[in-house]
Amino acid sequence: MDNPKIPTPLELAWRRFIRSRAGVIGGILLLWLYLTALFAGFLSPYAIDTQRQDQGYQPPQGIHLVHNGQWMRPFVYAMVRKRDPVTFQLKYSEDTSKPLPILVFTQGEAYSFFGIPSSLHLFGVESGSSFFVFGSDQLGRDLYSRTLVGAQVSLTVGIIGILISFAIGMTVGGISGYYGGTIDTVLQRLVEVLLSFPRLPLLLALSAIIPAKWPSTWVYLAIVAALALIGWASLARVVRGQMLSARDLDYVSAARALGVSDMRIILRHVMPNLSSYLVITATLALPGYILGESALSFLGVGIKEPMTSWGLLLKNANNFEALNLYPWLLLPGIYIVVSVMAFNFFGDALRDAADTTSR
Amino acid sequence: MWIYTLRRILTMIPTLLLISAVCFVVIKLQPGNFADQYLEDPRFTKESAETLRRQLGLDQPDYVQYGRWLWGVVSRGDFGFSFASGRPVSSLIAEKLGWTVFVALLTLLCSWIIAIPLGIFTALNKDKPISSLLNFFGYLGLAIPDFLAGLLLVSLVLKLGGSNVGGLFSPAMIDAPWSWERVKDMLAHLWIPVVALGLEGVAGLMRQMRASLLDVLNQDYIRTAKAKGLPSRVVTLKHALRNAINPLISLAGLSLPSLISGTIILSIILNLPTIGPALYDALLSKDQYVALTLLMFSSLMLLIGNLLADLALALTDPRVRYG
Numbered sequence: 050m051d052n053p054k055i056p057t058p059l060e061l062a063w064r065r066f067i068r069s070r071a072g073v074i075g076g077i078l079l080l081w082l083y084l085t086a087l088f089a090g091f092l093s094p095y096a097i098d099t100q101r102q103d104q105g106y107q108p109p110q111g112i113h114l115v116h117n118g119q120w121m122r123p124f125v126y127a128m129v130r131k132r133d134p135v136t137f138q139l140k141y142s143e144d145t146s147k148p149l150p151i152l153v154f155t156q157g158e159a160y161s162f163f164g165i166p167s168s169l170h171l172f173g174v175e176s177g178s179s180f181f182v183f184g185s186d187q188l189g190r191d192l193y194s195r196t197l198v199g200a201q202v203s204l205t206v207g208i209i210g211i212l213i214s215f216a217i218g219m220t221v222g223g224i225s226g227y228y229g230g231t232i233d234t235v236l237q238r239l240v241e242v243l244l245s246f247p248r249l250p251l252l253l254a255l256s257a258i259i260p261a262k263w264p265s266t267w268v269y270l271a272i273v274a275a276l277a278l279i280g281w282a283s284l285a286r287v288v289r290g291q292m293l294s295a296r297d298l299d300y301v302s303a304a305r306a307l308g309v310s311d312m313r314i315i316l317r318h319v320m321p322n323l324s325s326y327l328v329i330t331a332t333l334a335l336p337g338y339i340l341g342e343s344a345l346s347f348l349g350v351g352i353k354e355p356m357t358s359w360g361l362l363l364k365n366a367n368n369f370e371a372l373n374l375y376p377w378l379l380l381p382g383i384y385i386v387v388s389v390m391a392f393n394f395f396g397d398a399l400r401d402a403a404d405t406t407s408r
Numbered sequence: 409m410w411i412y413t414l415r416r417i418l419t420m421i422p423t424l425l426l427i428s429a430v431c432f433v434v435i436k437l438q439p440g441n442f443a444d445q446y447l448e449d450p451r452f453t454k455e456s457a458e459t460l461r462r463q464l465g466l467d468q469p470d471y472v473q474y475g476r477w478l479w480g481v482v483s484r485g486d487f488g489f490s491f492a493s494g495r496p497v498s499s500l501i502a503e504k505l506g507w508t509v510f511v512a513l514l515t516l517l518c519s520w521i522i523a524i525p526l527g528i529f530t531a532l533n534k535d536k537p538i539s540s541l542l543n544f545f546g547y548l549g550l551a552i553p554d555f556l557a558g559l560l561l562v563s564l565v566l567k568l569g570g571s572n573v574g575g576l577f578s579p580a581m582i583d584a585p586w587s588w589e590r591v592k593d594m595l596a597h598l599w600i601p602v603v604a605l606g607l608e609g610v611a612g613l614m615r616q617m618r619a620s621l622l623d624v625l626n627q628d629y630i631r632t633a634k635a636k637g638l639p640s641r642v643v644t645l646k647h648a649l650r651n652a653i654n655p656l657i658s659l660a661g662l663s664l665p666s667l668i669s670g671t672i673i674l675s676i677i678l679n680l681p682t683i684g685p686a687l688y689d690a691l692l693s694k695d696q697y698v699a700l701t702l703l704m705f706s707s708l709m710l711l712i713g714n715l716l717a718d719l720a721l722a723l724t725d726p727r728v729r730y731g
Contacts, residue, residue, distance in 0.1 A: 257692065344673055
C-alpha cells in the first residue's frame with residue numbers, strides 16, 4: 050500500500066501561488082532585477098565613473114543588423130558630434146561608414162566583484178569606441194552602466210530599511226499589544242504622531258540632518274535609517290493588532306504558566322506564528338522604501354556621488370531644458386516602475402496564497 | 409456628533425504640541441545654524457556674524473528658542489519670522505498653504521470623478537479583457553513615482569511644442585486680476601501636477617471601488633432586489649453602490665499623506681507656489697521657524713483631513729455612530 054502523500058500547508062500555499070500568473074511574473078522579475086544588481090559590474094559595459102569630455106549627452110545607440118545591404122552580426126554605429134551651424138547646438142549623428150560589432154564576453158574597464166578584480170564584461174565594443182545602450186549623461190558617463198549599478202543602492206535600500214523597520218515595529222508593536230494598559234497608550238500615541246506626518250516633509254527634514262561632509266556610504270546608511278525610522282510606525286500598529294488577538298490564546302497562556310519571559314513569548318512564540326503575515330506585509334511595504342529613496346535622491350538630499358541610484362540618475366532630468374533635449378535621461382525611471390510593480394504583483398499573490406479563509 | 413467633533417479637535421492640541429516639539433528637535437539636529445554661512449563669507453567679520461546670531465536669537469539655548477516660538481504662537485498667533493527675508497512666517501506661507509490645499513483638493517476631486525466610474529466598470533465587467541487591462545494600468549499607476557509622472561508629462565508637452573509648463577500662470581498673467589482668461593491659463597498649467605498626482609490616487613481608488621462593489625454585489629439583499637424584478641441598473645446604482653462607496657470615504661482620509669507629499673515634490677519640479685519649494689529651501693538654509701511652521705502645518709492638514717473624512721463617513725453611513 051502506498052501512502053498517498055499529504056501536501057504540507059507550505060506546498061498548498063505554493064500551489065496557490067503558482068496559479069497566479071501575475072505573481073509568478075513578478076517573482077521572476079524580482080529575481081532578475083536582484084541578479085542584475087548583483088552582477089552589475091559584469092553586465093554593464095563600462096565603469097560608472099568614467100567621464101568622456103567629448104561624449105556628453107549622447108543619445109542611445111540603436112542596434113543594427115544590416116550594413117550596406119549586407120546582414121551582419123549585431124552592431125552599432127559610432128556616433129560623431131557636430132555643432133549645428135544654425136542653432137549652435139551639439140548634435141550627434143551615426144557615422145554609417147564605421148560599424149562596430151558588439152563583442153560578447155569582452156575585456157573592458159576594470160571593476161571589482163566582492164573584492165575580486167575583473168575586467169570581463171558581458172558585452173561591449175572595441176576599445177576606443179563606445180556603445181551607450183541608454184545614452185550618456187552630461188559628463189559622458191554611460192547611463193546604462195550607471196542604472197545597473199544604481200540598482201545595487203535602490204534595491205537594497207528597501208531590504209535593509211524594512212529589516213530595521215521590522216525590528217523596531219515588531220518590538221514596539223509586540224510590547225504594546227502584549228502588555229496593553231498604559232504602555233500601550235503611550236506607545237500608540239507615539240505611533241499616531243509618527244503616522245500623522247506626511248512622509249516626504251519628515252523625510253526631507255531627517256535627511257537635512259545628514260552632514261554634507263559625510264562619505265557616500267555613510268549617507269547611504271543614514272538614508273536607510275531615515276526611511277526605517279518613519280516606516281516602523283505602521284508596522285508596529287499592524288503587529289499590535291495581531292498581538293492583541295494572540296495574547297489570550299492557549300499556547301501563550303501555557304508559555305506564561307511555564308515561566309517563559311515576556312520578551313521570549315513575544316519574539317519566539319507569537320512572532321513565528323505571524324511570520325507569513327509579516328513577510329507579506331514586508332513585501333507590500335518594500336516599494337514605499339524604493340519610492341522614498343528615489344524621491345529623496347531625486348531632490349538631491351539622498352544618495353550622493355560617487356554612489357548612484359535610480360533617483361539620483363533621474364535628478365539629471367530635473368530641468369526642463371535637459372528634459373526636452375535629452376529625454377533618454379528618464380530611462381532609469383523604467384527600472385523604478387518595474388521593480389515597484391514586481392513587488393506589488395508578488396506581494397499580492399503571496400497574500401492570496403497565504404489566505405486560506407476566503408476560499 | 410458635535411461632542412465627538414469637539415473632542416477630536418481638542419485631542420489634536422496635544423498631538424500638535426508633540427509634533428511641533430519633534431519637528432523642532434529634528435530641525436535642531438541639523439549641523440550648524442543659519443548664521444554659520446556668514447562665517448565663511450569674506451564680507452562679514454566674525455563679530456558681525458556673531459551679532460547676527462544674537463539678533464536672530466540663536467545664542468539662546470534650544471529650549472528657550474522653542475519656548476519663545478511656542479509662546480508667540482499661542483499668545484498672539486505669531487509663527488516667528490524668516491531668517492532669510494526677515495518677514496513674519498505667517499505672511500510668507502499663508503498664500504502657499506492656500507495653494508497647497510487647493511491643488512490637493514482639486515486632485516482629490518478629479519481622481520474621485522475618474523476612479524469611481526472606472527472601478528464600477530471593472531467590477532461589473534470583471535471577466536472581460538478590458539477590465540484586466542484597466543487593472544494592469546491600475547498597478548502601473550501605483551508604481552510610477554509622482555515625480556517621474558510629472559517629468560514624463562512635461563517632456564511630452566515640450567515635445568509637442570507646448571510651453572505651459574512650470575509655475576501656475578504664463579508670464580503675462582501673473583499679475584493680472586482674476587478673470588475667466590486667467591482661470592483658463594491657470595488650468596492649462598495646473599493639469600500636469602493634477603494628473604501626475606492623481607495617477608496614484610486613481611489607481612488605488614479604482615482597485616478599492618472594484619473590490620468593495622464586488623463584495624457588496626455578493627450579498628443577499630442584492631439577490632433579493634434582483635429576484636423581485638428590479639432592473640439591474642437600479643440594483644447596482646441604488647442598492648449596491650451606496651453601500652460600496654462608504655469604505656472609500658475613510659480611504660480619502662488615508663490618501664492625504666501621499667497627496668501632500670506628492671504636492672510637495674511636484675511643486676519643487678514644476679515650481680508651483682505651494683509649501684513644497686518653501687519647505688525645501690527653508691530646510692536647506694536652516695531657516696528654522698519657516699521649516700518648523702511648514703512641517704507643523706503639513707501635519708495639521710493631515711489631521712484635519714482625517715477628521716473630515718471620519719465626519720463624512722458618519723454622515724453617510726448611519727451605522728457609524730460616535731459617542
